[in-house]
Amino acid sequence: MTRLLTLFRGLLVTAAVLLAASLVIFLLIDAAPGDPAEIMLGTSAQADTLAALRHELGLDLPLFSRYLSWLGGVFVGDFGQSYTYGVAVGELIGDRLTVTLPLTVMATALAVAVSLPLGVVAAARPGRAEDNLASLFAQIGIAVPNFWIGLLLIVTFSLNLKWFPPGGFPGWEAGFNAALGSLILPSIALALPQAAVLTRVTRAAVIEVTNEDFVRTARAKGLTKRRALWRHTVPNALLPVVTMLGLQIPFLISGAVLVENVFNLPGIGSLAYQALSQRDLIVVQNVVLLFVAIVLVVNAGTDALYARLDPRLRARK
Amino acid sequence: MMLDVKDLRVAFRRENQPATEVVHGLSFSVKRGETLGIVGESGSGKSVVSLATIGLLPGTAQATGQILFNGQDILTLPEPDLCTLRGDKIGMIFQEPMTALNPAMRVGAQIAEGLILKKGFSKKAARAEALRLLNMVQIPRAAERIDSFPHEMSGGQRQRVGIAIALALQPDLLIADEPTTALDVTVQAEILNILDDLITELGISLVLISHDLGVIARITDRTLVMYRGAEMEQGPTEDILRRPGHAYTRKLLAAMPSRVRASLEVGP
Amino acid sequence: MNRLPKSLFIGGFITAAMVCTAILSRFWTPADPTGMNILQRLKPPGPAGLLGTDQIGRDVLSIIMSGAWTSLGIAVVATVIGGAIGIGIGVMAAAKGGSVERLVMALNGVLFAFPPILSAILLGALLGPGGLTSMVAIGVFMIPVFARVSRAAAIQIWARDYVKAARMAGKNDVLITLEHIFPNISAQIIVQLAIQTGLAILSEAGLSFLGMGVSPPTPSWGRMLAESQTYLASAPHLVLAPGLAIAIAVLGLNLLGDGLRDLTDPRRRQNT
Numbered sequence: 001m002t003r004l005l006t007l008f009r010g011l012l013v014t015a016a017v018l019l020a021a022s023l024v025i026f027l028l029i030d031a032a033p034g035d036p037a038e039i040m041l042g043t044s045a046q047a048d049t050l051a052a053l054r055h056e057l058g059l060d061l062p063l064f065s066r067y068l069s070w071l072g073g074v075f076v077g078d079f080g081q082s083y084t085y086g087v088a089v090g091e092l093i094g095d096r097l098t099v100t101l102p103l104t105v106m107a108t109a110l111a112v113a114v115s116l117p118l119g120v121v122a123a124a125r126p127g128r129a130e131d132n133l134a135s136l137f138a139q140i141g142i143a144v145p146n147f148w149i150g151l152l153l154i155v156t157f158s159l160n161l162k163w164f165p166p167g168g169f170p171g172w173e174a175g176f177n178a179a180l181g182s183l184i185l186p187s188i189a190l191a192l193p194q195a196a197v198l199t200r201v202t203r204a205a206v207i208e209v210t211n212e213d214f215v216r217t218a219r220a221k222g223l224t225k226r227r228a229l230w231r232h233t234v235p236n237a238l239l240p241v242v243t244m245l246g247l248q249i250p251f252l253i254s255g256a257v258l259v260e261n262v263f264n265l266p267g268i269g270s271l272a273y274q275a276l277s278q279r280d281l282i283v284v285q286n287v288v289l290l291f292v293a294i295v296l297v298v299n300a301g302t303d304a305l306y307a308r309l310d311p312r313l314r315a316r317k
Numbered sequence: 318m319m320l321d322v323k324d325l326r327v328a329f330r331r332e333n334q335p336a337t338e339v340v341h342g343l344s345f346s347v348k349r350g351e352t353l354g355i356v357g358e359s360g361s362g363k364s365v366v367s368l369a370t371i372g373l374l375p376g377t378a379q380a381t382g383q384i385l386f387n388g389q390d391i392l393t394l395p396e397p398d399l400c401t402l403r404g405d406k407i408g409m410i411f412q413e414p415m416t417a418l419n420p421a422m423r424v425g426a427q428i429a430e431g432l433i434l435k436k437g438f439s440k441k442a443a444r445a446e447a448l449r450l451l452n453m454v455q456i457p458r459a460a461e462r463i464d465s466f467p468h469e470m471s472g473g474q475r476q477r478v479g480i481a482i483a484l485a486l487q488p489d490l491l492i493a494d495e496p497t498t499a500l501d502v503t504v505q506a507e508i509l510n511i512l513d514d515l516i517t518e519l520g521i522s523l524v525l526i527s528h529d530l531g532v533i534a535r536i537t538d539r540t541l542v543m544y545r546g547a548e549m550e551q552g553p554t555e556d557i558l559r560r561p562g563h564a565y566t567r568k569l570l571a572a573m574p575s576r577v578r579a580s581l582e583v584g585p
Numbered sequence: 586m587n588r589l590p591k592s593l594f595i596g597g598f599i600t601a602a603m604v605c606t607a608i609l610s611r612f613w614t615p616a617d618p619t620g621m622n623i624l625q626r627l628k629p630p631g632p633a634g635l636l637g638t639d640q641i642g643r644d645v646l647s648i649i650m651s652g653a654w655t656s657l658g659i660a661v662v663a664t665v666i667g668g669a670i671g672i673g674i675g676v677m678a679a680a681k682g683g684s685v686e687r688l689v690m691a692l693n694g695v696l697f698a699f700p701p702i703l704s705a706i707l708l709g710a711l712l713g714p715g716g717l718t719s720m721v722a723i724g725v726f727m728i729p730v731f732a733r734v735s736r737a738a739a740i741q742i743w744a745r746d747y748v749k750a751a752r753m754a755g756k757n758d759v760l761i762t763l764e765h766i767f768p769n770i771s772a773q774i775i776v777q778l779a780i781q782t783g784l785a786i787l788s789e790a791g792l793s794f795l796g797m798g799v800s801p802p803t804p805s806w807g808r809m810l811a812e813s814q815t816y817l818a819s820a821p822h823l824v825l826a827p828g829l830a831i832a833i834a835v836l837g838l839n840l841l842g843d844g845l846r847d848l849t850d851p852r853r854r855q856n857t
Binding site: 013014016017020021024025028029031032033034139140142143144145147148151152154155159166250251253254257258261262272273276277279281284288291292295296299 | 691694695697698699700701702703706707708709710711783787788790791794795796797807810813814817818821824827828831832833835836839840
């Protein structure tokens with residue numbers, strides 16, 4: 001019963017934090033220069049046409065009611081109308097998600113696929129060549145900017161080797177292979193810093209668990225070092241790794257903004273950025289809220305997951 | 318002689334320092350079906366001896382001498398052969414039941430693992446055998462508890478699971494490193510009794526390590542007294558208790574609570 | 586001397602080199618970083634310049650050197666200010682506990698959801714791009730990072746017996762914090778300062794790359810990379826220099842942080 005209560009309380013806190021964040025976002029955007037009506041109709045429009053539009057959009061209402069109507073809209077899925085794209089913001093976001101979602105999923109999968117075995121192997125032979133190589137990889141991966149890696153990948157694989165397109169997204173209608181192909185280089189660029197961080201975390205977690213007593217029990221049963229490693233050590237080391245994955249989400253989002261920019265991908269990241277330069281503030285407002293919501297929900301999720309698995313591991317007092 | 322230890326010395330390498338020897342030329346042997354108790358206070362090196370016997374000394378350890386198990390020298394056997402011996406021929410029970418079990422794996426699975434991986438049991442057969450073992454170590458409602466996680470059990474129950482795991486593959490030699498130290502006093506007696514019954518029934522040799530002479534006195538045939546890595550004396554348990562030859566042994570005896578001493582009818 | 590971790594030396598050396606370059610650039614660079622010379626545009630490394638020239642003929646090496654000042658300046662200011670605030674509230678949360686701590690944790694939760702790029706987008710809408718926007722955006726994210734680290738470290742010190750005793754004896758929380766908490770968490774804080782400054786440089790580069798950082802003619806590594814994009818095929822050398830500069834700067838600070846951590850960690854176990 002208390003577990004349910006804790007879960008509920010976590011949800012409440014997350015909702016409260018999200019609300020606070022939405023207020024911050026709203027206030028900042030509201031204070032920003034730029035008249036939505038002018039942007040939609042152009043600066044040469046008549047004053048009373050502008051006023052009429054402003055009234056229609058509800059822009060002449062007091063601040064708090066505008067905030068509430070925005071929030072109300074968000075709840076039912078109505079995020080407002082884009083000033084520059086002329087379509088509903090929700091539709092815009094939905095379209096862009098079809099690029100960003102696969103991109104981030106691919107990047108995360110790639111990062112885990114690389115970092116897990118690398119971290120485990122490095123931990124299994126600390127101080128040896130494998131470990132040093134893994135540490136080198138981790139150090140470099142954390143230090144290089146992912147957008148630079150993107151540029152280098154383009155120079156090498158697109159311009160010189162011509163294996164992949166240098167950018168752009170043909171759309172899923174153009175075929176699975178074509179669409180996926182344009183996401184491969186961006187995924188690699190996005191995955192690199194994550195893989196570097198995860199390698200370190202995995203290595204540290206495995207080293208710590210290796211010293212636990214139950215690994216020795218497994219060896220005493222007659223399990224080989226490798227079997228003990230993969231059947232006992234690694235499953236118990238996954239928890240900090242999963243937690244770190246959750247904590248990496250903000251950086252994944254930032255990374256997406258940069259990588260989508262480098263590769264000219266029509267994703268949510270580039271939407272946020274483009275909307276900013278076009279002063280399409282309603283888009284900016286909603287996209288930022290979406291990002292923040294993702295971060296908070298994922299963090300709450302990892303916290304809940306940790307709480308669920310942790311009492312199991314709290315056998316030692 | 319099932320186990321024959323000859324002049325065992327163990328030293329630990331340290332960074333930028335000469336190696337420190339913690340076991341100084343220990344020799345003892347264990348016959349088939351016999352129980353040997355190794356008693357000494359902390360720092361006496363007794364745990365190191367137990368780890369050496371099963372070949373699980375840490376990488377920083379250097380061991381010389383011979384540990385002959387059925388004629389094979391544990392200290393020179395290659396790792397794959399040691400893996401074959403472990404579990405099958407030599408089993409071990411550890412001190413801390415809290416941490417000796419994998420917290421993320423069900424108890425039954427941990428018992429069954431050795432059977433599946435090393436004896437080729439099917440999952441079903443292994444599970445049935447695990448159930449039998451749980452009953453053997455007197456876990457109540459074993460059929461339910463077989464799917465429990467370690468943290469759902471008490472310390473005494475966890476230690477019994479540890480015994481079940483160690484006995485699963487029916488080893489000839491069991492090493493118990495302070496099996497009761499981390500348990501409540503009332504539970505200690507239960508565990509010792511279970512251990513005693515099982516090794517008698519199955520004809521297993523036991524090396525029981527403890528700092529507590531009372532524990533040693535209860536179930537061992539012969540006793541080896543250690544202090545700071547060296548042997549003080551060894552002999553039949555009754556002799557050691559009643560007619561201690563060494564000053565240190567006498568100190569250990571004197572340190573026992575008088576009532577316990579009286580109940581064991583030990584010497585002066 | 587051979588007891589000191591290697592990473593400390595390498596990291597310290599690189600960081601020192603970067604700092605010296607940054608300071609030196611204020612007084613001297615091989616050529617004027619803003620000096621256009623269209624005749625010499627897009628020349629690869631060689632006689633035209635040690636690292637070549639960019640699309641309007643500016644000497645790449647000079648821009649790199651000046652860019653060090655920009656990157657370092659913004660990164661350090663953001664880290665120090667964000668760090669100071671973060672450490673302050675983190676330490677306070679550890680000392681007071683209860684609702685103060687919960688408030689700080691909730692605040693952290695909000696701030697953690699705003700990585701620098703997101704903050705910069707919001708602030709950019711409000712203030713427009715520039716060095717100040719970058720500093721604030723980066724600094725704001727530093728607050729929860731340092732708050733978390735310092736709180737966790739401080740809590741451990743508060744749990745120590747002599748500190749508990751001091752508190753029970755009636756000693757003022759502020760005094761305890763100054764006398765016992767700060768000295769004992771300083772090692773971990775310094776490590777974080779090094780590492781976070783490195784991350785700040787990365788963030789600043791990213792922001793400049795997107796055009797939300799400092800405006801021209803202030804030199805910036807990130808913007809150099811953005812400008813090099815048009816010339817990826819014709820002048821790939823323009824991509825290498827700024828990227829390497831960023832990577833080396835961050836690597837140096839990371840190694841420095843790792844080295845300091847190895848030095849001060851009581852467990853000192855990187856390899857078991």
